[in-house]
Amino acid sequence: MATSEQKQASAARRAKNRARGQARDYPRVRARPIYPGSRYKVNRRCAGQLMMFAPEANPTELNNLIGYCLARAAALYGVQIHASLWMSNHHHTDITDPDANFGAFKQLLHSLIARGRNAQLVRDDSVWSGARPCDTQRPADDHSLVDLVYTLTNPVKDGLVKWARLWPGFTTIGWRFGETRTFKRPDCLFDEEGDMPEELSLTLVRPPVHPELDDDALYDKLMAEVRQRELEIQRSMAAQNRRFMGLTKLARQSWNKAPKTFKKRFTVAPKHAASIRELVLAQLPRDREWEKKYAAARALLLAGKPALFPAGTYWMRRFAGVDVAPQAP
Structure with a gap:
């Protein structure tokens, strides 16, 4: 339950946001420009912060569902996947959108995932939160790998596993740029006699950064920055006398539970992010x-x-x- 101070802070943020909107000299616009070739970090949370994508004891079926749906949406709309990691109650996926199909890609991906996960869990309620997703666009002149590092080290940052490679849920860590992996059609969602392929392949595409490096050198640089970030988080955890949850407790994490941490309200969702x-x-x-x-x-x-x-x-x-x-x- 929110404390009095937290409620007051939320009210202050709401008043500040309202004043900012009233200061505009034109009517409010919710739309945002979508240009060909733009890079984005896609992010969306589960309804009520429920841990719908908790890996539990055997995450194989869940990971195959996510990989298949991600491959389907990416292939249909020509979207390039640079990194993707699915936490228990949200996901981070870094993409480039060559043909300005960002909206259609997100709609299909989240729709397929929601229906498939509901089928796996034998439920028929909402999977995704109704709040506006926090998708950020990266400037074309930002050549940093910080966004991919953030995506791949998210389980470490949240104190779940000590090393990103140990995350049992869906993650592209360990995939080399240009590597292709194949996923089978999930029986829980698609009919065998339907038009969905029996198998779909997903290729991890290198982001348009550091053109002076080849694919292997860029991958090595990314893994070096991931390890540096992991060590920073580990030192911070040790200084706070905190421990990582670990795989044993993760396996007991139930999909119908939610974190008990307080979530700030009326914050401004950023539209852009960059290392500079x-x-x-x-x-x-x-x-x-x-x-x-x-x-x-x-x-x-x-x-x-x-x-x-x-x-x-x-x-x-x-x-x-x-x-x-x-x-x-």
Whole structure:
């Protein structure tokens, strides 16, 4: 239960967010631009923070389901997977979206996973939280591996396992760039006589960073940074006299339980992330300018007048057939 101080802090954040919104000189815009070739860290949490993807004693069936659905969504929409790790109640997946299919990719992936996991657990309720997912876009000029390191070391950061490679749930740690793995069609979800392939393959694609390094050298650099981060977390845990949960306790973790930690409310979900703060700050005024153009075009459309939406408009282009300006070269 939240304390009085925590409730007051939540109210203060909500008031600050409301004031920030009222300071805008244009109507609120929930849309965001989606450009071809953009990089994202996809993140989504389970409803009520339930540990729907707890690996339990035998995670083989669960990991195969996630791998198959991830391979299906990536192949259908041409999305490149750089890293993916599924924690007990959320996941982190780093991608590049060459064809601006980000929204369709997420919808299919999360839909397939939700239906498949419900079938495995013999339940029919929501799997994903209704809160807006915290998907962050990375600037094209950020050549850091920090996002992949964060993804792969998430179980270590949360005090579950001492080394990232020990995580029994679905993870791409240990996959080399260019490596392909195959997953079988889950019997729990798809009909044998349906149109889903019996097997699907997923290839781990190197991110567009450090072009001076070949695939093997980039992988070695990533693993070195992962180990450095693991050691930092271990030292921090030891200084706090904390222990890692370990595989034995993880195997007893039930899917219908939730963490008891307090979750802050009314926080601002970031749209961009980078290893250098200035890269994010440079993107914010571009977002504001795009939102102004989008709001102006939306007002014209609602007034029945010709409207040209800015480049990067996704939903209105795909589902409402509006005119969209070409993307600048």
